[in-house]
Amino acid sequence: MTESTRQPILVVGAGIAGVSAALEVAETGHEVLLVERDPSIGGRVLRSFQYFPKFCPPSCGMEINIRRFVRNPRVRVMTNARVVGATCRAQSWSVTISKAPAYVNDRCTACGECSKVCPTKVADGFNLKLVEVPAIRPYHLHAWPRRYVLDRKACSTNCKACVDACTYSAIDLAATEQQETLEVSAVIVATGWDPYPIERLSDLGGGVFPDVIANVMLERLASPSGPTGGKILRPSDRTPPKKVAFVQCAGSRDVNHLAYCSGVCCLDRRTPGRNEKLLTQASEVDGVKLVKGKVGRIERDDAGTLVLRVEDVESGRLLKASADLVVLATGMMPGVRTDWLPFALKKDDDGFAVDDPEQRVFVAGVTRRPEDVAASVRDATGAAARALAAAFKE
Amino acid sequence: MATDTNIAPSREFRDEVMRRGGADVARCYQCATCSSVCELATEANPFPRRQVLAAQWGLEERLAKDASVWLCHQCNDCTARCPRDAKPGDVIQAIRGIAIEKLAFPSFMGTLVARADRTWPLLLGVPLLFWVVLLGASGSLTTASLVYHNFVPHKFIYMVFFPVTGFATVAILIGAWRFWNLLGKGAARSGSFLAHLVPVLADIVTHRRFASCGQTVSRRWAHFILVAGFVLAAIASGLIIPAMYVFHVELPIAFWNPMKLLGNLAAACLAVGTVWLIMNRMDHTGRTGKATGYDWFFLVVIAVVVATGALVEVERLAASPRAGCLLYILHLASVTCLFGTFPYSKFAHMVYRTLAMVHERMAAPAGSSNQSVL
Numbered sequence: 055m056t057e058s059t060r061q062p063i064l065v066v067g068a069g070i071a072g073v074s075a076a077l078e079v080a081e082t083g084h085e086v087l088l089v090e091r092d093p094s095i096g097g098r099v100l101r102s103f104q105y106f107p108k109f110c111p112p113s114c115g116m117e118i119n120i121r122r123f124v125r126n127p128r129v130r131v132m133t134n135a136r137v138v139g140a141t142c143r144a145q146s147w148s149v150t151i152s153k154a155p156a157y158v159n160d161r162c163t164a165c166g167e168c169s170k171v172c173p174t175k176v177a178d179g180f181n182l183k184l185v186e187v188p189a190i191r192p193y194h195l196h197a198w199p200r201r202y203v204l205d206r207k208a209c210s211t212n213c214k215a216c217v218d219a220c221t222y223s224a225i226d227l228a229a230t231e232q233q234e235t236l237e238v239s240a241v242i243v244a245t246g247w248d249p250y251p252i253e254r255l256s257d258l259g260g261g262v263f264p265d266v267i268a269n270v271m272l273e274r275l276a277s278p279s280g281p282t283g284g285k286i287l288r289p290s291d292r293t294p295p296k297k298v299a300f301v302q303c304a305g306s307r308d309v310n311h312l313a314y315c316s317g318v319c320c321l322d323r324r325t326p327g328r329n330e331k332l333l334t335q336a337s338e339v340d341g342v343k344l345v346k347g348k349v350g351r352i353e354r355d356d357a358g359t360l361v362l363r364v365e366d367v368e369s370g371r372l373l374k375a376s377a378d379l380v381v382l383a384t385g386m387m388p389g390v391r392t393d394w395l396p397f398a399l400k401k402d403d404d405g406f407a408v409d410d411p412e413q414r415v416f417v418a419g420v421t422r423r424p425e426d427v428a429a430s431v432r433d434a435t436g437a438a439a440r441a442l443a444a445a446f447k448e
Numbered sequence: 449m450a451t452d453t454n455i456a457p458s459r460e461f462r463d464e465v466m467r468r469g470g471a472d473v474a475r476c477y478q479c480a481t482c483s484s485v486c487e488l489a490t491e492a493n494p495f496p497r498r499q500v501l502a503a504q505w506g507l508e509e510r511l512a513k514d515a516s517v518w519l520c521h522q523c524n525d526c527t528a529r530c531p532r533d534a535k536p537g538d539v540i541q542a543i544r545g546i547a548i549e550k551l552a553f554p555s556f557m558g559t560l561v562a563r564a565d566r567t568w569p570l571l572l573g574v575p576l577l578f579w580v581v582l583l584g585a586s587g588s589l590t591t592a593s594l595v596y597h598n599f600v601p602h603k604f605i606y607m608v609f610f611p612v613t614g615f616a617t618v619a620i621l622i623g624a625w626r627f628w629n630l631l632g633k634g635a636a637r638s639g640s641f642l643a644h645l646v647p648v649l650a651d652i653v654t655h656r657r658f659a660s661c662g663q664t665v666s667r668r669w670a671h672f673i674l675v676a677g678f679v680l681a682a683i684a685s686g687l688i689i690p691a692m693y694v695f696h697v698e699l700p701i702a703f704w705n706p707m708k709l710l711g712n713l714a715a716a717c718l719a720v721g722t723v724w725l726i727m728n729r730m731d732h733t734g735r736t737g738k739a740t741g742y743d744w745f746f747l748v749v750i751a752v753v754v755a756t757g758a759l760v761e762v763e764r765l766a767a768s769p770r771a772g773c774l775l776y777i778l779h780l781a782s783v784t785c786l787f788g789t790f791p792y793s794k795f796a797h798m799v800y801r802t803l804a805m806v807h808e809r810m811a812a813p814a815g816s817s818n819q820s821v822l
Binding site for chain 1: 477478479480481482483484485489490491492493494497498529530531532533
């Protein structure tokens, strides 16, 4: 046995791919360190209303994973943490993890007394800033570790209302950043993805008209734990829209935006995998009209209605379709930004990361290629196996 | 589809489109962004998606009778937004170029001008040689004079330009006739030609359609000034004839004479319009459309005509007979080339686009979308 076989494997990012990879490694009996920059695990999937195509709440699947974590002593989960230093050696990596100040520590029981007295409101990052919440709050309904978060920068000077309200001494406003350096045998990168920003699609009204929103925003609006309690309301006037237009493939397979296909936001009514039946079902729903053609422009008429210009390729006619709310299905950009990791990843032509076996760096999930949840989980299993093989290699 | 449609693809046509500027036509994946961003596309008959597909498939016949190809004013909004960088604007431009060649009478002239990227020395050189030989044979070459009609007698001007213009007129009329019949096969028409021509001419005079062009909207005024220059030049030249033969105005006409002022204004418009268009085209080369040698030929010939014409007049002041006469020969040769290639160069769009616009108005709305959906 070499030294590296006793060192943990580092997994960066606790979205569905990182969580799956960490659990797969740990359940073989190997040590794992899972580092997540957010206060809670779950990543993008937990922000969805329903898991596709089964239409069940994603929190349900995450609960199963949390149980696996709780039962397994070999996983160490560090939330609010970033990898800030990394040096690759012959048999191991030396990594430095920075933990954000723990203003709320693990004595927190999530009783909620602090939120009630907090005088400051901040934009809710988890809900894509669609709503305002107290500066001290649960990160989201299903957050794990179950511990409140404090947006310390937003606090007014000398305010300690939350500290006074907390009966568990769980709040320390003077907490500082902590750093820890340790040795790991291999690295699994599962830093996930960012939605392509709709502001770059100004021809489609992205960032121009408030009622043109991104698909990820619709997921939050539809979610019972979202900013509107599950009611889909127009951002402009908070009324339910009568007619909603879904613009698929917005900014994807497009040399001016994302040249690749993300496979989850389709033009051409593509149905990757087993989804054809779902398309048939959707097209049979009353009031649903499917049009093949890329929307070129969205304007707003004098009455405030959004007007989409699109050629219906099947009839050969130019349509001007009106809608109260437009949802742009934008693609996924790989989470390979340099501020997410202290070392450079090998990349493919589209900017997605690829394995670097010589350095014992393995990539899982959408960081590696655009894919849906099920494929990410399978992908994570593969990355776990490759990382374990590298860790055990003499 | 109710009935099967047999299509006759032509590989040669597709290759020709690719050679003439539509090199990236095969990249198109029919998403229809182009049609939905085109300001000139109509609800019943959007373009250019179907035209790009027809070009990809080599459906020459279908494109030959499709007026939409000519309704495009090449603003390149489609090219700027095309997700595949297939450059629909360049594809449509290439289709128009091929149409001019195929409609040409006599056909060898169409072929010759269509390959202007290589044949331009011939197209400019033959008129130049012709004038040198004509003037040499008549002994004029040895009598350089700044009174240009002493150098080139008027009878020579008439001898050359009446036949050249007459030939070009007959040729373009034959082309126009062929084109009009082809369009008729594409869509049934009704109503009177003249009644529809009037609003079309009004559109052309005001350059209304150019106003919708997003990427290259500045071309509206550049093109407008160039057209104004041609119209003013035609009026000035038309006035000279009665001035000389009815009113016996002495030549060269004095600089203060209204006719001379009009002519100079025309030259100024032509110069400004040409330079502006050339700059515009160079600015937009690349991302929003690329001009081929054929596209450049027409604009360059106008530039030579304007430059030599202006210099001939300036030389009169500088009083260098030899240089003046040399420039005058170049001027006459370039004007001969411009008129002689009119039915085959991009100049011909003046006639074909006008006809297409009249046809669009006369074609029944239902008829135009009657063709199968590609």
